Structures are given as structure tokens and as C-alpha cells.
Amino acid sequence: MSNTVTMTDTDLVIAPQGLDKLWSFTGSLTIPWNHVRGATHDPGMKSEPKGWRGPGLRVGQKLSGTFHAEGERQFWNVSGFENTIVIELSDEDYTRVVISVEDPAAQVAQIAARAAAH
């Protein structure tokens, strides 16, 4: 899968894998739990406007990097949309992180539990 998600006591850490680090210009994102509003499994992001790209890559159903939509900066690293999760942030450079993960239902449940506790 194109991203690993690590949950420490203090932070949510999202790391693109392999060449996705290159395409997205991002080694990892470290987000304090009190800046994480929640996470949702949402394959319907496929139909959402992606805005303009910069910097990053967009080829078919692969999107990696920073996208600007409706005046907001969003970080995307997805390959296809079936396993897409949306992580909504506050007080961060990105308002939203949209990534593909291995087990979306389990990941959003774990993130929701950690975010609710902070």
C-alpha cells in the first residue's frame, strides 16, 4: 500500500512509501492528536473536485502531493479510491489528508478512538 500510518502517544504519522515520497515531495507528515478532527473511509472521494496540483503528481487514479481546492490545501496520496480514507485536520498547513491504506475500516476506527481521547 502507498502509505504507512503510525500512531504514537502524541502524534499521527503518515508516511508515503517508496517512490510516492518522491512524487508527493513528502517524507512524512506528523500531526499532533489534538489537530486530528477525525477519519472516514470514503471511496466517494473519487468524484470530488481535486483542485489544482502543486507540487505533486496526477496520473489517472493516482494522485500524490499537494492539491488546492476551494481555497484549502489538501495532501493526497492515493492509488485508486477503494481504500481511500479522509483525515480532517485543524490548525495544520493541510486542512485534509486523503490517502490509501491497507485496511481502511480498521484504520479509521483506530484514528477515531485516538482523536476522540485528545
Added chain:
Amino acid sequence: MGRPRGFDENQVLLGAAELFGERGFDAVSVDTVLASLGLSRASFYKIYGSKHRLFQMALENVCHRAEVGQVDDRAKDLVVVALLELAPISRDHRDLALRAVELCFHSDARCIGEHLVSRAVRPHDDPRPTR
């Protein structure tokens, strides 16, 4: 957070309670939530942050209504879904679910069981669209 024109939070939370109570939490996609509640995806994420948070706010609304004696089958449906699907994942969800159980079922396990059975056999004349 920008609210869409004509946004009525109480109506959205009542609609969410009905949708999740009838269909469950995991089984309902974001697309179904948006179509049912009349929200755009952008507004949904800006206002609620996640599907978990929308569910939690709908359940908090059920608790507030129960405190003034307003408990109906839709409220009870949401409480049993909270017990089955969300309470096991975190202490915060569990605490809220147990508060709702106390308010809507007086913490009576037999009442919860009877409601589960009645929910299972209740006819639905107008099923919501599936995805």
C-alpha cells in the same frame, strides 16, 4: 465553519439518527449520508470532521432529547447501533453509549434485547437507497 444556506443542525442530527439507527454505522457510506441529509461532501467534512463525529453528535442529541422525556424507536435504534458498532472501539464512544442506554433503556438489559428483536422484525415500507 461555513454552514450551507438553510442548514438546520437539529434536522441533520435527527436525520442522521434515523439513517444510522435503521442501517447501522459501517454499512452506511459517506455518499449515502450526503444524499440522505442533503449535505455536500465539503460541508460534511468542514462541519463534522468525520462520520464517527456525526454519529456521536446524533447520539448526544438523542441523550439531550431523552433528558426531557423524548424517547422514540428511532432514538432507541441509534442507541443499539452505538452499543454494537461504536462502543467497542473507544472509551469515549462507550461512555456516551452507556449514558444513552441509561437514558433510553434505564440500563435494563431485557428492554435492550426486546428492542433489538422488535427492530429486527419491523417492516420498512420505504427503504433508503442502497449503494
